[in-house]
Amino acid sequence: MSLESMFKLRENKTTVKQEILAGVATGLTMMYICIVNPLILEAGGAPFPAVFTATIVSAAVACFVMGFWANWPIGLASGMGLNAFVAFAVCGAMGYSYEEALGACFVAGVIFLALTLTGVRETLVNAIPHSLKLAIGAAIGGFLAMIGFQIGGITVNSDATLVTLGNIKDPTVILCLLGVASIIILDKLKVTGGLIITLLGLSIIGWVTGLQELSGFVSTPPPLSLFFAMDIGAALSIGMLSVVGTLLFVDFTDTSGTLVSCANLMKKVDNKGKVKGIGRAMMADAVGTVVGAAAGTTTVTSYIESGAGIKQGGKTGLTAVTVGCMFLLALFFSPIAISIPKWADAPVLIAVGFMFLEGLRNIDWQDVTESSPALLAVFAVPYTYSIAVGIQLAFLTYIITKWCTGGSKDLSIPVYVIGAACLIAFLI
Helix, strand or coil: CCHHHHHCCCCCCCCHHHHHHHHHHHHHHHCCHHHHHHHHHHCCCCCHHHHHHHHHHHHHHHHHHHHHHHCCCCCEEECCCHHHHHHHHHHHHCCCCHHHHHHHHHHHHHHHHHHHHCCHHHHHHHCCCHHHHHHHHHHHHHHHHHHHHHHCCCEEEECCCEEEECCCCCHHHHHHHHHHHHHHHHHHCCCCCHHHHHHHHHHHHHHHHCCCCCCCCCCCCCCCCCCCCCCHHHHCCHHHHHHHHHHHHHHHHHHHHHHHHHHHHCCCECCCCCECCHHHHHHHHHHHHHHHHHHCCCCEEECCCHHHHHHCCCCCHHHHHHHHHHHHHHCCCHHHHCCCCHHHHHHHHHHHHHHHHHHHHHCCCCCHHHHHHHHHHHHHHHHHCCHHHHHHHHHHHHHHHHHHCCCHHHCCHHHHHHHHHHHHHHHC
């Protein structure tokens, strides 16, 4: 079977070259997870080398499912936030072992798989009001831009104002800002590969000037020593119910937000707010989570950095397959992957964040019960540093304002179900 027939390239008005470039763009912006995820989970008692390999293997499997099964250009890996929840809350404050936490991730993944196969997850996502679908994308765009400003050193912490201007004289900050300008200029001039050109260009400058150390080129992959080390019995205990429930809800909201945002960019959302083919796309993170827990890492989710590849022209699963292949290569070329400076990633995140904000123009600004919950999500996600919390606040506000202004006809049973889950999440 040819790549054309497998990924329907002609039908999607794309080419092999365009899809591979898009996959490289997404892959480069996601490489940090190979190191950051094991670093975070190491704080929860997990061995770094085993988690490093588990992170890459589960990400590759999930990307291949997304590419070959769903034919969507989305990259997946162990979710940031959820890994911190496991390390600092489940293994830290609650005192569970890392193997018990893996068991909870595995159980949550199996439940997600069942909800996906039965179509429940697709029904819930398609029930999200159109204005909130647009808002979630914009909110995540603001979140990405904010993260980019932080890791690029453009903004720093401040006791007086929470954030303030960083050291604008720092050469890495200057390079970061020039990187943003570079991406905008290359995009305006319609230069193919603008994101990759900028990211690699900044990295090379960093390595040559000594602003970033190049750790090496090739290394031997560590073994999967945590393979099937999960304690499923502990995960099924009464005490772990809240942990499994939290993993389920946060993954649902994070993944839904990411997929809906990317679907908006790919024009996969119809005028009724229904997302075409999202059921198959959801299968990828469910399978990835089950495989990830079995391999030794936490919940796998869709990554908003996929917007970099979509911005680069990625339209099909070949982009996701390329991302998966890049993860596997990282097993052997990890020194290069971990040597990409964060301030070189930052311009890509900022530029992609700007792109996601475009959806705001399609919100009904004449109806305050549509626009205000949407804006609440836009501000709450970056300010609370949580996609899940932003979506929860927006949903609850949407339901309350509709009810109090005679708009209850706009509320469906699935919307109430999601609203109830949001309320329970806050109470817990």
